[in-house]
Amino acid sequence: MERDLVIIGGGSAGMAAAIGAYDDGVKDIIIIEKGRQLGGILNQCIHNGFGLEEFKEQLTGPEFMTRLIVEIQKRKIDVRYQSNVLNLTKDKVVTFSNSIDGIVKIKAKAVILATGCYERSAGAIQIPGERPSGIITAGTAQLYLNEMGALVGKRIFILGSGDIGLIMARRLTLEGAKVLGVSEIMPYSNGLNHNIVQCLHDFDIPLFLSHTVTKTIGKSRLEKIEISQVDDNFNPITGTEKVFEIDTLLLSIGLIPSNDLLKKLGLPVSKARGAIVDEHYMSDIPGIFSTGNVLHVHDLADFVTAESRSCGKGAAAYIFDKWDLNAPCFNVSPGKNILYVVPHRVRLANLEDHLTVKFRVNKPLKDQVLIFTFNGQIIKKIIKPIIIPSEMQKVRLPKELFATQEGELIVSAEDRT
Structure with missing residues (x-):
């Protein structure tokens, strides 16, 4: 089978990529979901807060999703559901399987990876203690509650201050x-400020900064956890232990792009x-693209x-050979x-009028100047009173x-002087 464009992943990234390609003339598209x-x-994101940038109104996750699905349906874009991608080669051959089509190989002119990200699990941080039931990721708890109507516990503690954990x-x-x-091991929260206010402060839920879980206690089911304050090297400080009687520990300890x-x-x-x-x-690899949370969260x-x-x-x-x-x-x-x-690299000749650079700082900063330096010359400065990771x-x-199309653009954040 040959197709012009294969998109792996049917979330917001995959659907938006399909819409963008279709509207620019690519009609032979398949989404593998x-x-x-x-x-x-x-x-599973039934809370609001979606759509303000894209649709200029506040929507829930399913409402946001539905608007994109309607656009996919209008364009009659082919979608294969419950399909697992088994292989992708450098010459853009995608192999996938499902119960209806069996094993299928597609030779594509271009491939877009839109596979999203996954949650870091308990094994990734090696929490000391026993391994009873009741230790799950925040996203899994969200799936159980919002799609299946199942409450994962009655007395809950959350490790990590990522947005999913705050929302849960x-x-x-x-x-x-x-x-x-x-509890958050860093001296600052890793969630958006409005989520800290709306999800913690408004419900009087305490946030323990510079704290982590140092022990889990329980046999068949989690019974208690111990948290401790950590020093600048993230080592637990003796004498700062706090014990909580709980039945569930949720983990909101980061997202990792699913780029296998x-x-x-x-x-690289x-x-x-x-x-x-x-x-x-x-x-x-020419013709293989990456977008959404699989590229950066x-x-x-x-x-x-x-x-x-x-x-x-x-x-x-790329498909219509409009690039140099x-x-x-x-x-x-x-x-x-x-x-x-x-x-990470830019061909100015292939851009219409501007370059959009996206980035994050590595720690909370105040009174900063964002400096864009091209080949040793400062080309732009932006004052930022506060900037957070x-x-x-x-x-x-x-x-x-x-001034030229070659060299290096360096983005930095420095103190205002």
Whole structure:
């Protein structure tokens, strides 16, 4: 089988990429989705807060998802459900299987990876203590509660202050559970500020910064946990132990891009644990693209949608040979206090009028200046009174700022002087 564009993943990223490519002329598209329906994680995100950027109104996750699904249906884009991708080769051959089609191989002109991310589990941080039932990730608890109507526990503690954990603290409280607290090993929260206020402060749920779980206690079911304050090296401080009697420990300890297919291709991984991509989100292998949370973890589904629509348009331009792949390019690198940047290399000749750079700082900062330095010359400065790691930054740089098409752009955050 041959197709123009194969999109792996049918969440907000995959759907937006399909819409962007279709609207730019690519009609032969197939979306390969592992679930029973499109939408990905949005199916279980029944809280509001979606759509403000994309649709200029506040929606729940399923409402946001439905609007994208309607656009997919209008365009009659082919979707294969409950399908597992078995292999992806450098010459863009995708092998997938499902119970209806069996094992299928597709030779594509372009492939977009939109496989999202997954939660870090208990094994990743090696919590000391016993291994009873009752220790699960926040996203799993969200799935059980919002899609299956099952409450995972009555007395709950949350390790980690990621947004899913904060949202579940509120959700579980509203459903009658008692959330005794949230602990975060860092001296600052990893969630968005409005989630801290709306999900913790409004429900009087304590947040223990610079604390982590140092022991789990229980036989068949979790009975207690011990948390301790940590020092600057994240080592527990003796004498600071606190014990909570609980039956469930939720883990909200980070998201990891699901990029196994890229790793099998031998592609390098960025500091954001995603692919190294260019201005149109294409990897080092021509015709293989990456977008959404598999590229770097986003704050909002709206941001995923906008990025992925742009990726789809980039894939269309590649399919129709509108790019100059041999055009001069420059690298984009993280400088002082910057954790990562996207994209990683840029061909100015392939951009219409501006370059959008996305990045995160590596720690909370105050009174900062974001500095964009191209080949040793400062081309833009932005004053930021406060900037935190949990909020992704996006900056548009007009093409006119770049004196040449080669060299290096460095993004840094420095103290105002």
